[in-house]
Amino acid sequence: MAEKPRGRGRGGKAESGSEGESPPTIQSREELAAVAAKIVARLNRDPELAKAMFLNPAAAIQETGYKLAPEVFGHILRAVRHSKATAARRAELEARLEKELGEPPRPLDSDWLKRILFERLRVAPLDTSGREPVYREAISGALRERLEQFRPRVRRISVKTPKPLHGVAIQTELTHRWPGRFDLDAKLEALPRAAAPPEQVDLNALYFYKDSHPLVRELIELAVIQRSSFPLHTPESYRKIRSGERPSPLRTWIKGVRFGR
Amino acid sequence: MNLTSNFDFAVELGIASVKEIFHLAFKSEDIYPHNVGPISLTLSGQPATIYVRALDDMTDPADLSFRDEKHILFSIPFEITAELPEAPDPSLLHITMKSRAEIPGKLDTWPEGGTDVLGINFADVTPSDVGIPVIEGLPAMGIGNIMAAIHAKYDQVQHTYTLGENVLVVYDDARDPFLSPPNMATPNEIQGALVNAGGKTYVKLTLPIHATVPQAAFSSYGRIIVHRELKQTDTTISLDMATEPAPPLDAQVEFDQGGVVASLVAAQLKPLAVSALAGFGTVTQPALTEAAARQLMQQQIAAYVQPRKYPVYSPQSGDSEVPLSTPMGFLLVSDGVLAILMNRRDSSVADFAPDNFLGGRELALAVGRARVMEVIQGVIDEQFPDLKSGGQEIHTDQGDATLKKLTADLSDPGEHGESQGHVWMSGEAEVHIDCWPDPDVSFEGPIFIDTTLERTGEACILTAKGRAGEFDIDQSCCDVLLDLLIPIVGWIVLAITESTIDAVGGAMIKDIAAGQSKVLAPIPPVVNGVAQVSACLTGLEVRRDGFIFPGEISLRRITTSFEDRKAERDQPKP
Numbered sequence: 087m088a089e090k091p092r093g094r095g096r097g098g099k100a101e102s103g104s105e106g107e108s109p110p111t112i113q114s115r116e117e118l119a120a121v122a123a124k125i126v127a128r129l130n131r132d133p134e135l136a137k138a139m140f141l142n143p144a145a146a147i148q149e150t151g152y153k154l155a156p157e158v159f160g161h162i163l164r165a166v167r168h169s170k171a172t173a174a175r176r177a178e179l180e181a182r183l184e185k186e187l188g189e190p191p192r193p194l195d196s197d198w199l200k201r202i203l204f205e206r207l208r209v210a211p212l213d214t215s216g217r218e219p220v221y222r223e224a225i226s227g228a229l230r231e232r233l234e235q236f237r238p239r240v241r242r243i244s245v246k247t248p249k250p251l252h253g254v255a256i257q258t259e260l261t262h263r264w265p266g267r268f269d270l271d272a273k274l275e276a277l278p279r280a281a282a283p284p285e286q287v288d289l290n291a292l293y294f295y296k297d298s299h300p301l302v303r304e305l306i307e308l309a310v311i312q313r314s315s316f317p318l319h320t321p322e323s324y325r326k327i328r329s330g331e332r333p334s335p336l337r338t339w340i341k342g343v344r345f346g347r
Numbered sequence: 348m349n350l351t352s353n354f355d356f357a358v359e360l361g362i363a364s365v366k367e368i369f370h371l372a373f374k375s376e377d378i379y380p381h382n383v384g385p386i387s388l389t390l391s392g393q394p395a396t397i398y399v400r401a402l403d404d405m406t407d408p409a410d411l412s413f414r415d416e417k418h419i420l421f422s423i424p425f426e427i428t429a430e431l432p433e434a435p436d437p438s439l440l441h442i443t444m445k446s447r448a449e450i451p452g453k454l455d456t457w458p459e460g461g462t463d464v465l466g467i468n469f470a471d472v473t474p475s476d477v478g479i480p481v482i483e484g485l486p487a488m489g490i491g492n493i494m495a496a497i498h499a500k501y502d503q504v505q506h507t508y509t510l511g512e513n514v515l516v517v518y519d520d521a522r523d524p525f526l527s528p529p530n531m532a533t534p535n536e537i538q539g540a541l542v543n544a545g546g547k548t549y550v551k552l553t554l555p556i557h558a559t560v561p562q563a564a565f566s567s568y569g570r571i572i573v574h575r576e577l578k579q580t581d582t583t584i585s586l587d588m589a590t591e592p593a594p595p596l597d598a599q600v601e602f603d604q605g606g607v608v609a610s611l612v613a614a615q616l617k618p619l620a621v622s623a624l625a626g627f628g629t630v631t632q633p634a635l636t637e638a639a640a641r642q643l644m645q646q647q648i649a650a651y652v653q654p655r656k657y658p659v660y661s662p663q664s665g666d667s668e669v670p671l672s673t674p675m676g677f678l679l680v681s682d683g684v685l686a687i688l689m690n691r692r693d694s695s696v697a698d699f700a701p702d703n704f705l706g707g708r709e710l711a712l713a714v715g716r717a718r719v720m721e722v723i724q725g726v727i728d729e730q731f732p733d734l735k736s737g738g739q740e741i742h743t744d745q746g747d748a749t750l751k752k753l754t755a756d757l758s759d760p761g762e763h764g765e766s767q768g769h770v771w772m773s774g775e776a777e778v779h780i781d782c783w784p785d786p787d788v789s790f791e792g793p794i795f796i797d798t799t800l801e802r803t804g805e806a807c808i809l810t811a812k813g814r815a816g817e818f819d820i821d822q823s824c825c826d827v828l829l830d831l832l833i834p835i836v837g838w839i840v841l842a843i844t845e846s847t848i849d850a851v852g853g854a855m856i857k858d859i860a861a862g863q864s865k866v867l868a869p870i871p872p873v874v875n876g877v878a879q880v881s882a883c884l885t886g887l888e889v890r891r892d893g894f895i896f897p898g899e900i901s902l903r904r905i906t907t908s909f910e911d912r913k914a915e916r917d918q919p920k921p
Contacts, residue, residue, distance in 0.1 A: 115782070126784050139786070165781045169746045224834035232729045236722050236842035238849040240865075243856055244663050245873045248905055252806060252881035253856045253872075254898075255864035256844050258837035259812040262829040314826060316746065338816070339792040341773075346784040 111153040118147075118158055125150045126345040136343040137336050138328060145324040167315040179308040186301055193309035199287040202305075209298045211280040219293040220272035224261040265289045265310045270296055270303055289313070348759075349702045350893045351715035354675070355690035356850045358660070358712050358870055359705040362413065362683035364900055365659065369411055369421070369467075371904045372657035372877045373403050383651055384428075390643070391582040391633035393433045399651050400426040411452075413678040413685075416700060418451045419467060427647050434633050435496035442633075444485055444640055448648045449478030454676040459661060459875050462852075463673040465687055466658035474645035477652075482641060488584055488634040493550055493577070494539045496632045497586075498522065501537065508623045512562065515619050517571070518555040528557055532568040533603070542574060544596060549574040550586055554624070558602065558616055565612045569602035571620045581639035584632050589625035598624070660687050661875040662852020671852055679703050690850050692717060704890075710882055710898040712869060714847045716757060719893050722842050723755045723770070730835055738777070743827050749777040751787075758793070759891040765816060768889035769793035770836070792816055794836055798886045805857070806866045807883040807899075811840045840887065843894055869898060878902040 112118050128150040129136040138146040144154055144162040154162070168176060183191035187206060192198040203209050225233060243251070261267060277294060284291060289309050295302045319327065326332040351357040373379050384398035402424040403409040414420040428443045455468035486492070501519040506526055508515040516526050520536035532555030542551045554571045574596035575586045591597055598621050600613040635643065664671045675688040677700035684703050691698070692715065705711045731739040731750060738749040753774035760768045773791035780786070793816035801808040813836025815828055845867075852871040859865060869882050881901045888895040 119782075122784065136786070143783075161782075165783070166746070169742070170781050224830065225838060229729065233726060233838050233842075235729075236725055236838070236846070238846050240845055240849045240853065240855045240867060241664065241669070243854040243868065243872055247873060247879040249879065249903060250805070251856050251868055251872050251879060252883065252901070253866040253868045254882070254884045255806045255808045255866050256841065256884070257808060257810040257864050258841045258844075259810070260834050260837040260841070262826065262833040264826040264830065266826060266830060314743075339790050340788060341791050342789040343786045345786045 109148075109151050109153045111155055112158050113155045115158060115161060118154075118162075121152065123346070125152070129343075129345055133342055133344075136345065137340050138324070139343060140336055140340055141319045141327055141334075142321065142324040143318075145319075145321050149328070163318055167318065168311065172311055176308065176311045179304055179311070183301065183304060183308060191305065191308055193292070193305045194289075194312055196286045196288060199292060199305070200283060203287060203292070203295060203302070204283040207299045207301060209295055209302070211283040212277040212294055212298075213280040214277060214284070214291050214294045217277070217294060218263075219265075219290055220269040220274070221261050221263050221267040222269045224267065265293075265306075266314050268293055268306065268310065270306065348704060348890060348892050350704055350713040350890065350895065351692075351718075352688055352699050352701045353691060353693040353696050354688035354698075355692050355715050355718045356688070356713065356847055357701050357704075357715075358687040358689075358851050359701075359703070359710070360660075360685045360687070360900070361705060361707075361709055362411075362685070364709060364902070365419070365685050366411055367902050368659050368874055368877060369657075370403065370409070371874075371902060373401075373409055373423075374904060375657075375877060378657050378876065379655060385430075386647070386650075390429055390431065391635070392631065393431050393633060396430040396432075397647060398428040398430075399647050400428070401651065402426065407447075413680040413683060414451060415680060416677050417454045419454065419678065421450045421452055423448055423450060425644065425648055425651075427644055429643075431633050435499045435630060436492045436632055437499065438495060439486060439492065439633055442484070442486055442635075444644060445483040446479045446481060446644055448644065449480070450648065450652055451476055452652075454678060455656070456673050456675070457656070459658065460663060462662055462664045462671055464658040464661035464875060465674040465676045466656055466660070468656040469652040470654075470656065472649050472652050474642070474649040477645040477648045479641045479644050479648075482637060482644065485635060485637060485640045488579075488632070490539050490541050490550070492632060492634070493584065493586065493630075494537070496630050497537055497539065497552065497627070500627050500630050504626045504628075508619055510616075510619045512560075513616065513619070514559040515616055515623060516557040517623055518557070530555060530557075532556060532570065534570065541577070544574075548577045548579075549592070549596060550577050552624075556600070556620070558600075558612060560612050560615070563608050563612060565604070565608055567602040567604035567609060567612075569600060569604075569613075571624070572599040572601065573597075573621075573624055575624075579634065579636075581636045581642075582633065584634040586630045588627035588630060591621055657877060658875045659685070660852075660871060661873065662689075662871045663854070663873070663875075664852075671850070674852075677701070687851075689852075690718075704895050706897070708897045708899075710870070710900040712847055712851060712884065712896040712898065713893055714843055715893045716891065718846075719757060719839075719843055720755075722846070723839055726835055726839050726842065727753055727755065741776070741831070743830075747779045748788075749779070751775045751777060755794075757889060757891050757893065762891070763793055765793050765795075767795055768891075769795050769816060770889060772832075794832060796836060796840060796887050796889055800885050806864075807885065808864065809884050809886070811837070811844075811887055813837060813840075844884075844887075844896065847894075847896065869896070870900070873905070874902070877905065879905050 125147055135149055143166055144159045148154055180191060292306055296306055327334045381401050386397040388395055407424045409423040411419050411421045424447050426443055426445045430441055431439060434440050450472060452467035452469050453471055456463045456465050501522055506517050506523050518530040518532050534553055534555055538553045540551045542549045552573050556571055557568050559566045574592050575588055578585050598617055600617050600620050602609045660674050662671045672690045675698055677686045682703040684705050686701050704713055733739040738751045741748050741750055756771045758769050758771045760766055772794055775789045777785050777787050795814045795816055797812050797814050799810045813833045815832055848867050848869050853867055853869045854872055855865050856868050857866040869884050873879050882898055884896045884898045886897050
């Protein structure tokens, strides 16, 4: 990895090309670091291009007048997909699972999962119909205690009525139910066996096999990491969005991006 | 839209619910005894007994309309019966008048069980406030009533008059069968007719007679013809039988037998005849003009309603240490909405009515902008406690960032190009990217609150969920953002909903039910002494001025009606 640029390039190899010239190619992370200040300045002059960094930062950098060598292009995308720690964990899981399973893990692929789960690991199929995974609460502990101050203790009814009263039960979603919130330590009740493996094995179904085999838990963890990677667009998708052929997912929410402060 | 005026919370009910509460209250014998009386008073100078009966049935239902911000105009059928045992005309011994009275009831508050309730109070009603458009059953006074009184009076006076040896007998059909000679006069009974003369109304009476004058060997049937002025007040008509008018309306005595003797006898007997008629005295008949009848009804109805009041909205704290605020009511006349405001936020301005946010629904609750913003800010402050001191570090699998600023504002439908009301979030974060200068990202966008409603036997279940607008749902960044936003929005909705229900006097019906959620009565579950209230909240609407919770309401009588009491009396006793 290159050092974090401090706003000034160090070398003169890769300089943005003038009009009509083919763009200079950035061959290494060092060269990228050297011209980072210029790229940042260019991005800061063009707010829409700066926002496009959230579509595909490598493609956006190329729009500033540089060509990225494939290795640099890939390096940039890998760097923004995950935090450093998560990226390291992903690499660790991928390596370990490949070693154990004898092939690169593809835990978001239903057919692959089904084969690995029921044929390779010989896990018994379970009847998971109507079941929902257990999620870690988003609000708990001290935070929950602090937030309780905003909820009054609604008084109990103090009168008797001749007939039972009908009322309202208020339910709000306090936890976004997505795989990133799977509670992998939750103790699940024993599920009945299914006669045959399910047609599809998605992440929700995979969750119920977390205690069936030691590798399943790691498969789930890897699947969650892969699923929650930053949603980068392909160069083709990036081009269509920038040319207006496809609506931009950044038309709302991302109001402005400014680098280098 | 002004949802809660200078208060924090508002409840709006449609006029249909207000009517229903009134009808249920009106069915309560404790609140509205349907039969009042006997009331003793003097009417038309005579002792009278009055009975007042309030009606409300399918054929003649009571009704109400909103008159102004603070008054409901009630239209209640009343029957008022006056018994006049001394009325000369037997047909007037018992008069029943009926009218649909229009009575203003004031939206008022008073304490009940330690908590202020909002209701209708009639204490200020004066007789002149009671409108009586039409009176049915008011007896029309005519010559028939006067003659009935004369006939009745005949029974009370002597019928044979003497002057020396001369005898004058006055007949009235066979009312005195012992007279001698028996009645063979023409006409056979006392007859009367109204005559106008000199701008006055007279009753021309023809009384059948027989006269015997031995000295003149005269004996003949005949008649006395007299005119007596009819005097009318607002409450009576009277005939002074002793006052003889001037000729040509003075008394005339005629005999069947003609001739000079008869003429002489007639002239001689005239004083005796006038004297005999004077014995009838003054015949006074109760006779209410429409104005007098109206006044009587106004007085009686005002007296009937003055002690009455009934609650419409009766929150109960249930805890003397946590009192509820006094509900303040306003009527939105043209919209047919009763607005109830609670928790005065700003006492520096005079209370004023909110807008109609009921929108044709049965029930709606609202919480004002200031209160919602307090909760939103409070939850954000707790969720991101380091935000105030420079920045809140956020760590996700996708990367790390420092949240530097986060604000939320309420927005109406139409704002920011969104057709649905929403919470507009905006903020700024420094995103930490490995190997690259950290960008400052400013962001803004709508958060919608979607609701779904499910109904079970014991409750309706309102589920609310935050949704970030304008996101491609396939993007995994949605999950990361929603993972941050949904708990915040969920807690805000939960806190605001529960505090609204708590503040407007709602209560917990069951601890745990309906899928592990407590079941709440969103408004007071009882209208004191009138009805039990089942209600449901069916949605949540975000507006610039606050949150609106539309709902449904159903009322059920908890009182004892007249029919109930009648039925109880009819039950076999042990």
